Amino acid sequence: MSHAIAITLSLLASTAALAQPAPTFDGARLTEDVKVLSSDEFEGRGPATEGEVKTVAFLTRQMAAIGLQPGGDLSGGKRGWTQDVPLLKASIVGSPSLTLTSGGAAQSLTQGEQIAVRAAMTGQKRVTLKDVPLVFVGYGVSAPERKWDDFKDVDVKGKLLVVLVNDPDFEAGMKGEDGPFGGKTMTYYGRWTYKYEQAAKLGAAGVLIVHETEPASYGWNTVKNSNVNTMFDIVRKNPTAQHTPFESWIQRDVAVKLFRDSGLDFDAAKKAAQSPDFRPMPLKATLSADYAVDASVITSHNVAGLLPGAKRPNELVIYSAHWDHLGVGQPDARGDRIYNGAVDNATGTAALLEMARAFKAASPTDRSILFLAVTAEEKGLLGSEYYASNPLFPLATTAGVINMDALDPVGPARNFTISGVAKLDLLDRLVAVGAARGRTFTPDPHTESGGFYRSDHFPMAKRGVPAFSFGSGNDLVDGGTARGEVLGKAYNQAKYHQPADEWSPEWDVRGITDDLAMLYTVGRDLASSRDWPNWSADSEFRAARDASAAQRK
Known part of the structure; x- marks a missing residue:
């Protein structure tokens, strides 16, 4: 069967899979996790601070309570919850x-x-x-x-x-x-x-x-x-x-x-x-x-929770998000020195936990699923770069990476996007699932910002692993693109990488839960298939993926 035909059939299967609807994600529980992670108690979740200690402890407790297995470093033949990241x-x-x-x-x-x-x-x-x-x-x-x-x-x-x-x-x-x-x-x-x-x-x-x-x-x-x-x-x-x-x-x-x-x-x-x-x-x-x-050299940590696959546990789908933010820094005009990072990226981290709960509650997938919370994204994608250089599981048999970074708590959207510009089969799957849910894919409207190089999918992509960072839509059900653009610019100007990025009772997370339903369907379909998505023929990442083809059967 040709690659093109295989992908077409896979996309049809993805759409058909919607006959078995994605689970309903709990917005209140997601909000509560965001509030905890972005609270002043967590001190802006800076790597190598007391904020990291509290964050890693919170994530491991939650993953254990969900019923995941430790997916981190091996020690004495057993895996722990974390991967050491020397920095x-x-x-x-x-x-x-x-x-x-x-x-x-x-x-x-x-x-x-x-x-x-x-x-x-x-x-x-x-x-x-x-x-x-x-x-x-x-x-x-x-x-x-x-x-x-x-x-x-x-x-x-x-x-x-x-x-x-x-x-x-x-x-x-x-x-x-x-x-x-x-x-x-x-x-x-x-x-x-x-x-x-x-x-x-x-x-x-x-x-x-x-x-x-x-x-x-x-x-x-x-x-x-x-x-x-x-x-x-x-x-x-x-x-x-x-x-x-x-x-x-x-x-x-x-x-x-x-x-x-x-x-x-x-x-x-x-x-x-x-x-x-x-x-x-x-x-x-x-x-x-x-x-x-x-x-000095310190050790930070990626946190990894695993759901083993029922049939092909050595094959993997990864959901990722960075847990870190800027910690405690220069005060703003209000004298606030804690960079809480509520949107960036307590939303993605809380979404990672919600995604894990949904998969654990459902029947097992054929492939394993790794829920990976990485460190030091704000310092240059360092946690994901370390994982990509020292993978816990082989990159050759990692079918795809779905990264969640700074999801928008502004209500439901008619569209969605990814960070930057990329052509890959994994995106085709997402577009098909979105269409079946009445949402359209809008290419990144601000490609001048270099978004493709600014999220944790990039270290994996440049090594050939099909990967994207999901972006919430800007065509809002309430207010359209006009309101979406206004809110996006306001966040970038007044809150992005500033102490004002805090949780607000005015948040509307219905859009985030709808985003998660889409991403769940894409990941579950891939984890239940024999497919190996790839990059487009003219992609700069295609050669790296093709070089490892012999390791995939």
């Missing part, structure tokens, strides 16, 4: 000394205000820079396959790179024009992680990313709150291959003055950077920095 933990001691000299004048930069400096992820205990020259390198992209090189033959070793956020054709893409980087859709070249990695590859001393709200897709508060707190990374053999000593963001106003002092116009320089002919522009400026770094 480099680093924080800047006190207030860093930061001086920018341009136009013949020295200006002190205040951490969190004009600049947001991350603690060094290189493992070093102190960062000292003395009058290091700055050079503008456009978007900081080197992409031979797209015939693009922002660096040309300029040696940037030992220098500080000033770079723009997002891709070179972002602005043209927002006007409906296409370009070598996919128009408004962010590629991995647009992610700040890539820009740091490329700078390290070229031996730069550091990076200053110019923050602008529209191409970043979030405001300065998000940048500040995500970078000036304690930072984490997976433990690397050679961390300087991925990180420079100095990684930071600067406000746009700082960049405008910096360029003006160098006899340049910022907007004109940005426009020049949108051409493949761009060449690096040395700036008449230097930066000095001095601060100590408290760096």
Whole structure:
């Protein structure tokens, strides 16, 4: 049977499966779990804090009460509830000394205000820079396959790179024009992680990313709150291959003055950077920095609960969600320092528990199902990256991953989406199930935000495992897309990665429970089948999946 015919029959089976309706999910119980996880008692669920201890204990108690089996690390031939995730933990001691000299004048930069400096992820205990020259390198992209090189033959070793956020054709893409980087859709070249990695590859001393709200897709508060707190990374053999000593963001106003002092116009320089002919522009400026770094290796934890399959227990379907948030950090205008992370991602974590309860209450599936709550998503998808590098169960025989991140408590929607853009059979299944429930798939309306690279499905996807992160719809039954967009923007501006992301009695979780019914049907159908979904033929992840085909029978 051809692959296309097999998938068509599978999708028909998915739709037919709705004759046996999905269970009704308990919105009140889900809400109660969210309230517990996002309470001040859990201190923002920061990795390697008392908040982690309480979160992991809560999740293991709930999984045990549900009747799951431990699915974590093996010890003495038995599995525990957790997977150890060793992480480099680093924080800047006190207030860093930061001086920018341009136009013949020295200006002190205040951490969190004009600049947001991350603690060094290189493992070093102190960062000292003395009058290091700055050079503008456009978007900081080197992409031979797209015939693009922002660096040309300029040696940037030992220098500080000033770079723009997002891709070179972002602005043209927002006007409906296409370009070598996919128009408004962010590629991995647009992610700040890539820009740091490329700078390290070229031996730069550091990076200053110019923050602008529209191409970043979030405001300065998000940048500040995500970078000036304690930072984490997976433990690397050679961390300087991925990180420079100095990684930071600067406000746009700082960049405008910096360029003006160098006899340049910022907007004109940005426009020049949108051409493949761009060449690096040395700036008449230097930066000095001095601060100590408290760096150590700690162990955080993924939490894993397993429902063994009745017929093919060595084959697996994964439901995942990240349990962590930002912990305790800089106070907001109200003086609140606890980043509760109610939507992001107490909703997904509570949904993971509700999903486990539904599967446990139903008849066993042929394949096993792993309910995986991962750590340190907010620090760079670290828990999922560690799992993908050190899987508890083979990735080759993992049929698919359904990730739940920041589900919307704003009521039922007529549509749904996934994070970013991807073409894979697993999404086809979701679309078919949604259609049978009267809901339509809407491609990510904000692909400029690079959502595909910002959720825990990505480390699995880049290793070939079919995976997506589900997104609640924005076409609300009450108010349509107009209200959905207003609420989405309001959350991003006032609550995302801020202490205000708290549970509210005004929440309406009926949309979340409907989302779970869809995701349950997709996962149950896959876990009861012999199918092995794949990526589209032109997907960048197809080759990795095909390479492990011999391990699937």
